[in-house]
Amino acid sequence: xxxxxxxxxxxxxFLIGTAVAVEPIQKPMQGECYKGIATxxxxxxxxIKNKIVVxxxxxxxxxxxxxxTGPNGSFARESVVVLNGGVNITDPNDPNYCLSEQISFSxxxxxxxxxxxxxxxxxxxxxxxxxxxxxxxxxxxxTVTIKTTSAVNHNQxxxxxxxxxxxxxxxxxxxxxxxxxxxxKQRDKYEGKFAVTKDFSFAxxxxx
Numbered sequence: 001x002x003x004x005x006x007x008x009x010x011x012x013x014f015l016i017g018t019a020v021a022v023e024p025i026q027k028p029m030q031g032e033c034y035k036g037i038a039t040x041x042x043x044x045x046x047x048i049k050n051k052i053v054v055x056x057x058x059x060x061x062x063x064x065x066x067x068x069t070g071p072n073g074s075f076a077r078e079s080v081v082v083l084n085g086g087v088n089i090t091d092p093n094d095p096n097y098c099l100s101e102q103i104s105f106s107x108x109x110x111x112x113x114x115x116x117x118x119x120x121x122x123x124x125x126x127x128x129x130x131x132x133x134x135x136x137x138x139x140x141x142x143t144v145t146i147k148t149t150s151a152v153n154h155n156q157x158x159x160x161x162x163x164x165x166x167x168x169x170x171x172x173x174x175x176x177x178x179x180x181x182x183x184x185k186q187r188d189k190y191e192g193k194f195a196v197t198k199d200f201s202f203a204x205x206x207x208x
Contacts, residue, residue, distance in 0.1 A: 037079070059146065113131070
């Protein structure tokens with residue numbers, strides 16, 4: 001990963017009191033676990049698409065990437081995804097969903113979109129983060145953790161951390177919305193040559 005000495009740091013921390021906090025999402029009777037590991041490096045065209053929708057855990061996650069290096073470019077990606085329904089509900093460091101990914105690209109074009117949502121309809125916070133990009137050069141490191149099955153007096157949480165150095169267009173949107181309670185939105189978009197560091201954190205206390 002290149003130096004981020006010129007990176008811009010954006011920190012968004014949303015915390016809310018118990019007066020409008022969420023009720024606990026019940027831990028599934030069977031704690032299924034999924035883990036996906038991918039490593040790729042090469043030259044040519046590529047398409048990647050992932051979807052994780054688990055209503056029991058109030059998770060809605062959608063991601064896709066496509067691109068072409070052309071004859072003189074390159075593409076490398078390392079990705080680890082863990083989905084766990086059987087987490088320790090009192091441990092904030094034991095998330096239901098975790099993504100760790102690094103991408104290095106140069107060439108004709110790379111286009112991508114990601115959405116990480118914790119659904120209010122299924123009992124969680126009603127927050128989401130999206131990322132989209134369209135670039136010919138990109139170095140990106142991304143970490144996402146989501147915890148929805150938490151014990152009373154512990155937080156549900158969504159944490160999104162990214163460092164991206166690129167030439168092209170790149171942006172994020174963070175939204176936390178509940179009718180008659182809150183409407184928070186932050187959107188950033190950059191076109192040109194930038195280095196950006198971002199950390200979004202949503203947390204809400206579970207009450208009886």
